[in-house]
Amino acid sequence: MIAVIGGAGYIGSHTVKYLIQQGRKVVVFDNLSTGHREFVPSHIPFVNGDLANKNDLNQLFKSYPDIDTVIHFAAFAYVGESVQQPSKYYQNNVINTIYLLDSMLDHKVKNIVFSSTCATYGNSVVSPIKEDHPQIPINPYGRTKLMMEQIMEDYSHAYGLNYVALRYFNAAGADIECEIGEWHEPETHLIPLILDVAIGKSEAISVFGSDFDTPDGTCIRDYIHVADLADAHSRAVDYLLVNSDNLKLNLGNGEGYSVLDIIKTVEEVTGKSINKIMSEKRAGDPARLIGSAEKAKQILGWYPQLKLEDIITTSWLWHMKKFGGTK
Numbered sequence: 001m002i003a004v005i006g007g008a009g010y011i012g013s014h015t016v017k018y019l020i021q022q023g024r025k026v027v028v029f030d031n032l033s034t035g036h037r038e039f040v041p042s043h044i045p046f047v048n049g050d051l052a053n054k055n056d057l058n059q060l061f062k063s064y065p066d067i068d069t070v071i072h073f074a075a076f077a078y079v080g081e082s083v084q085q086p087s088k089y090y091q092n093n094v095i096n097t098i099y100l101l102d103s104m105l106d107h108k109v110k111n112i113v114f115s116s117t118c119a120t121y122g123n124s125v126v127s128p129i130k131e132d133h134p135q136i137p138i139n140p141y142g143r144t145k146l147m148m149e150q151i152m153e154d155y156s157h158a159y160g161l162n163y164v165a166l167r168y169f170n171a172a173g174a175d176i177e178c179e180i181g182e183w184h185e186p187e188t189h190l191i192p193l194i195l196d197v198a199i200g201k202s203e204a205i206s207v208f209g210s211d212f213d214t215p216d217g218t219c220i221r222d223y224i225h226v227a228d229l230a231d232a233h234s235r236a237v238d239y240l241l242v243n244s245d246n247l248k249l250n251l252g253n254g255e256g257y258s259v260l261d262i263i264k265t266v267e268e269v270t271g272k273s274i275n276k277i278m279s280e281k282r283a284g285d286p287a288r289l290i291g292s293a294e295k296a297k298q299i300l301g302w303y304p305q306l307k308l309e310d311i312i313t314t315s316w317l318w319h320m321k322k323f324g325g326t327k
């Protein structure tokens with residue numbers, strides 16, 4: 001059985017849906033701080049618990065003694081907020097994750113798939129980024145995730161923990177069947193915010209910075225469909241079940257798109273014109289993050305199936321269904 005921590009959130013719920021489709025046994029553990037109860041099907045075991053509460057964790061592993069693997073999505077994940085409120089990030093992303101690891105070991109659960117991030121690399125010195133690229137994060141969020149990679153490595157040496165750290169680039173897109181999608185409150189991510197303009201919910205998208213060292217001056221990111229991420233998690237679980245080993249893998253498309261590229265693609269897919277306001281840079285944003293996923297392909301046989309147009313199209317269908325259209 002797989003315990004999915006943070007399984008009511010954006011990436012977690014898409015992964016839960018995929019795992020269920022594969023016929024796997026799953027239990028979801030989530031405190032619903034940023035997740036949504038309705039994102040987890042009602043027939044799936046759901047524990048409303050908080051990582052900060054050791055009793056909640058103990059209860060999870062005691063109630064479901066056949067858990068052999070954990071997939072850990074639960075964290076705070078806003079780069080800008082982490083600069084303003086680092087304490088909140090170190091508490092939830094590091095300290096509470098240590099509670100999770102300790103509880104796993106108490107209950108003899110040794111396998112974990114961990115949500116890491118390209119934010120652990122900081123400013124890239126080579127592009128695309130491979131896994132051995134220096135990890136020098138430039139914001140507290142990225143530092144929390146790098147610390148957890150290092151802590152898991154220490155736990156592996158000392159206690160026999162096996163981990164796969166999946167360093168996602170920018171997760172985006174929605175369920176192909178449009179049942180679930182991206183829904184963060186407040187929303188800070190680029191694509192849903194542009195779609196808010198497309199449906200008339202907001203007037204314009206602010207473009208954070210126009211003098212980055214990139215061809216059009218705006219930030220470049222590598223957008224990866226959430227369904228592709230779900231598939232990678234499933235493969236990572238299989239890897240851990242047969243290998244007593246650790247992996248650190250990038251998950252990206254290997255293609256970079258600037259903020260202006262994304263706005264243009266949204267205009268093409270939706271047929272709506274998007275107003276933009278050139279604004280100040282956001283603290284903690286590196287200019288360019290593009291990942292090489294060659295290692296994930298070699299080891300897990302994983303490669304992304306969905307491209308930017310699929311990402312924007314599925315996001316658009318979900319966004320219209322969930323948030324409606326007034327324009």
Ligand SMILES: NC(=O)c1ccc[n+]([C@@H]2O[C@H](COP(=O)([O-])OP(=O)(O)OC[C@H]3O[C@@H](n4cnc5c(N)ncnc54)[C@H](O)[C@@H]3O)[C@@H](O)[C@H]2O)c1
Pocket residue numbers: 005006007008009010011012029030031032033034035036049050051052072073074075076077092096115116117118167168169170171172184
């Ligand atoms: N969204 C991205 O582009 C992206 C990129 C790289 C890495 N990540 C990482 O992927 C993971 C999932 O991201 P997401 O966008 O789905 O976020 P999300 O906020 O939608 O999901 C996180 C889930 O964890 C739960 N949670 C948080 N703290 C908890 C706690 N203490 N106890 C129990 N549950 C708790 C929340 O309620 C939520 O359901 C995060 O770890 C994030 O850092 C995300």
Ligand SMILES: O=c1ccn([C@@H]2O[C@H](COP(=O)(O)OP(=O)(O)O[C@H]3O[C@H](CO)[C@H](O)[C@H](O)[C@H]3O)[C@@H](O)[C@H]2O)c(=O)[nH]1
Pocket residue numbers: 077078079117118119168169170171188189190191193205206207208209219220221259282285289
């Ligand atoms: O209103 C906005 C929102 C975003 N952006 C820009 O769009 C790009 C993408 O921003 P997102 O907020 O959508 O995503 P991030 O790149 O900041 O963050 C994502 O990737 C990070 C890794 O860099 C983390 O893992 C994080 O969890 C995940 O949300 C950035 O250049 C950002 O400056 C804007 O111009 N205007």
